[in-house]
Amino acid sequence: MSRYETAKEIYAKYGVDTEKAIEKLKDVTISIHCWQGDDVIGFDNRESLSGGIQTTGNYLGKANTPEELMADIDKAFSLIPGKKKLNLHACYAIGEPGEKIERNKIEPKHFKKWVEFAKERNIGIDFNPTFFAHPKVKDNLTLSSPDEDTRNYWIEHGKACIRISEYFANETGIPCVMNIWIPDGYKDIPADRMGPRARFKDSLDKILSEPYDKKKVYVTLESKVFGIGLESYTVGSGEFCLSYSNYKGITPLMDNGHYHPTEVVSDKISALLLFNENIALHVTRPVRWDSDHVVLFDDETREIAKEIVRNDALDRVFIATDYFDASINRISAWVTGVRNVQKALLFALLEPNKKLKELQEQNRLTELMVISEDLKTAPMGDVWDEFLKRENTKDNYIDEVLKYEKEVLVNR
């Protein structure tokens, strides 16, 4: 009997069908962030990263051109099983040689090459306006700036991004999730917390006045608690973003690096699912702060996955990755992080969720604990390997990654 066959029997004893779990996992789309490949630099003006976020490390082989980034994405995607979507930032606009692209004037044509890339690979594209690392960010503020010209510049950027998102949806035939996140905030205690938030609200209203097809573009809003150099006050706080999303009927996005260190996104998912048709996630790994380490197969990632699976919400939650580690091989970072999100989902799919809920309802909490702990050492790895086999994806990817590093990355 193969290891998978044995695992199948073991899970059957828990009342879990491994075949069903594999089938479901095959259908989950993960939106993979392009920015792991070049440390969030992009191509439009190549300023160093700012806006309260940071990459650390200087591992060899960072992608410097669209061609290099596309090649790296291809390499990473070839080592990641399952359905994928490409998550782009506006700063990855591609111009003609020598063209200076202004963010308030970006157009679909600047993303034509990405559309070709996506179409050839049969995948959809998600999008993000880039409100950071740019000379038009004034005193760390964009959409909440007291300066009208600054606000208008970024409002135009947001509107342009809605048009581009719709273009992606039309071209690929797959809806586009467009996420708004602004870095705006203050390092020290502000005298006016309301003013910037009122301006942010007004700017968002103006961006969303751009007409778009709500079946093709899902606008999401990402909150945050603090940024580096913006420790005391963040305009787009949790309460602001959740309230705004509900007021406008857009989709709230939770990044699990954007909360106080003992606060967990896994506990928030059920609350938001009760009041929102869809919710969106940035899956990351904060180590002591919003450090955006590579996602591991850890407790919180599993708990997030369980909440999605248990509540039968795989088709209501937009799952995207968001991390950027420049201290290790970037292809490996991509593959490891995305695979861990998928592993966490598989772990959740291999739980007898109905039975566990019943135990809770009958207050049989002793048994609940024992089964939950037993499941941690059940042979999920064998089911994972079977999934990889069926997806024609190698289980051992490090050799491939190191080969690519030796043949391609080292020459950059």
Ligand code: RNT
């Ligand atoms: C920043 C947010 C945001 C960015 C990306 C690059 O704290 O998490 O999502 O990481 O847009």
Ligand code: ZN
């Ligand atoms: Zn994020």
